[in-house]
Amino acid sequence: MRCPWLLLLVLGASCGGDRPAPPPAATPTVALPGATSACAAAGDFWPTMTLALADDTAWVACKEESRIESLAGEQLALDGQAIAVLSALDAVWALDDRGSLYRVGSGKVADLALSRPYNLWTGAGAVWAIDDGSGEVVRVDPDTYDTTKTAVGDGPADKVFDGDTAWVINHRDRKLIRLEGGRVRELATIGEENVAPERMALLDGSLWITGRGADLFKVDPDTGEIRDTIEIGGSGIDIVAAGGALWVPSRSEAVDQSGLPTMEALRRVEPDGTVTTVSEPSSRVDVHGLVADDDNVWLADNTAGFVYRIPLAG
Numbered sequence: 001m002r003c004p005w006l007l008l009l010v011l012g013a014s015c016g017g018d019r020p021a022p023p024p025a026a027t028p029t030v031a032l033p034g035a036t037s038a039c040a041a042a043g044d045f046w047p048t049m050t051l052a053l054a055d056d057t058a059w060v061a062c063k064e065e066s067r068i069e070s071l072a073g074e075q076l077a078l079d080g081q082a083i084a085v086l087s088a089l090d091a092v093w094a095l096d097d098r099g100s101l102y103r104v105g106s107g108k109v110a111d112l113a114l115s116r117p118y119n120l121w122t123g124a125g126a127v128w129a130i131d132d133g134s135g136e137v138v139r140v141d142p143d144t145y146d147t148t149k150t151a152v153g154d155g156p157a158d159k160v161f162d163g164d165t166a167w168v169i170n171h172r173d174r175k176l177i178r179l180e181g182g183r184v185r186e187l188a189t190i191g192e193e194n195v196a197p198e199r200m201a202l203l204d205g206s207l208w209i210t211g212r213g214a215d216l217f218k219v220d221p222d223t224g225e226i227r228d229t230i231e232i233g234g235s236g237i238d239i240v241a242a243g244g245a246l247w248v249p250s251r252s253e254a255v256d257q258s259g260l261p262t263m264e265a266l267r268r269v270e271p272d273g274t275v276t277t278v279s280e281p282s283s284r285v286d287v288h289g290l291v292a293d294d295d296n297v298w299l300a301d302n303t304a305g306f307v308y309r310i311p312l313a314g
Contacts, residue, residue, distance in 0.1 A: 028304040031281035034296075040305030041065045042288055047083060048198075048238065048261075049119045051289025051300040051307065054087035058307050060289070060300055061085040061094065068094045068104075071307065076104050084129075085289075088122030089142045095120050095129055101140060110145040112138055123161030130156045137168060137179075150184060152177045157198045160207070167221065169209055171196040176209070176224045188224025190217060203241040204271035210236030212259060216248060216269060230273045237261045242292030243312040245270050247278070249287045249299065261287045266297075266310065279310060 028040065039062035042050075050061040057072040061082035068085045069075045080096035087093075092104040099114035115133030122128065127140040136149040137156055155172030168177040169190065174197055176187045190197045191214055198211030206227060207219040214235050218228040233250035238261075240247050246269040255262045263285045266278045285308075289300030292312070299308045 028306065029283040030306065031283040031285045031301075031304070032279055032299075032308045032310070034309035034311075035306045036071055036309070038062075038071065038300065038302070038305055038307045039065055039069060040302060041082075042286065042302035043081065047288050047302065049084040049086070049289055050082075050302050051291050051298055052085045052087040052092060053291055053293055053298065054092050058298055058300075059085045059087065059092055060302070060307060063302065066096070068092075068102075074104070076102060076107070078102060079108065083117055084120040086120035086122060086127065088127060089125075091142070093120055093127055099131075101127070101129070101145070110140060110147070112140065112147060114138065118156075119158075121159045121161075123159070123166055124164045128159060130159070132156065135170075137166075150179065152179070152184060153186075157211070158200045160200050160202045162202055162221075167200065167202075167207060169197045169200050169211075171198045171211060176207075176219065178221075187222075188219075188226075190219070190224070190226070199236060199239045201239045201241040201246060203244075203246055206271070208239060208241075208246055208269075210239055210248060212256060216246070218273070228273055230269060230275060232267050232269065232275060233264050237263060237287045238290040240290050240292045240297065242297060247290070247292065247297045249285075249290065263287050266299075 038060045041062040041064040043064040047063050052059045057070045059070045063082045066078045078096040080098035084095045094102040099112045099117040101110040103109045114131040118130040118132040129138045139148040152168045153170040153175045155170045157171040166179040174189045178185045195214045196212040197209050201208045207221045209217045216230040216232050234253035234256035237249045248267045249263040252264045265280045268276045286303040288302040291298050297310045
């Protein structure tokens with residue numbers, strides 16, 4: 001279940017029945033180097049793939065404003081709330097909470113018939129989404145927009161590819177699933193009952209999995225066996241592989257209990273398990289999107305309205 005993370009403070013009325021004036025909105029604070037202003041439209045649950053890179057700019061999913069925007073000033077309006085944005089197959093794609101798929105330059109291109117649409121991926125020559133309600137991954141042909149749905153378990157949360165082979169991690173039943181040649185194979189159950197594995201990357205012959213209640217699991221991609229557990233803080237919010245290492249925004253033990261995507265530190269993890277702290281924010285940073293290119297890790301905070309760019313080197 002996705003954790004709501006906007007807490008409302010209800011102010012009582014005065015004796016005369018008039019509501020007090022709301023306090024002025026706080027000015028967003030730049031908490032890390034390399035900040036660029038973006039939409040502050042995360043809303044009251046945790047969107048997790050709000051950032052994509054294309055044509056020397058970043059695209060951001062502005063959930064509550066029902067659009068995606070680029071830092072270069074381009075926009076695409078959606079019918080529903082913006083769930084995810086993806087750069088793949090020579091295009092920028094967006095998914096809304098009605099299950100509609102959009103392509104920049106074309107507008108809406110397909111209704112995916114998803115009960116609870118969740119995020120976008122690319123691999124094996126296609127665009128993929130998840131139906132969190134039915135427990136299915138959905139393959140979308142990028143030319144015809146035909147869809148193929150495959151059941152993978154309770155709560156699919158992330159997907160990675162190696163050629164035509166894919167892995168899916170479920171955050172409710174904690175199953176690690178391998179998809180290959182149309183075959184669905186359950187490899188293992190990841191973590192204890194208090195763990196919700198949610199994010200995954202493939203690097204140096206291992207799957208690396210993290211999420212609520214979890215540190216960083218190094219997992220055999222063939223068997224699902226946990227090869228090692230790396231201490232990164234309370235838990236990992238997200239993960240990306242870049243520059244021969246893993247980049248993991250981690251949260252504190254206290255924040256992990258709440259489910260908020262609030263970052264304690266950005267960690268770099270080498271394939272041998274060595275952990276270094278790259279950056280610690282000076283004020284609150286919520287991580288809603290994490291991507292990398294050849295030179296930088298990019299992080300979107302759609303609560304405060306910033307995109308941060310952190311160099312891979314130095």
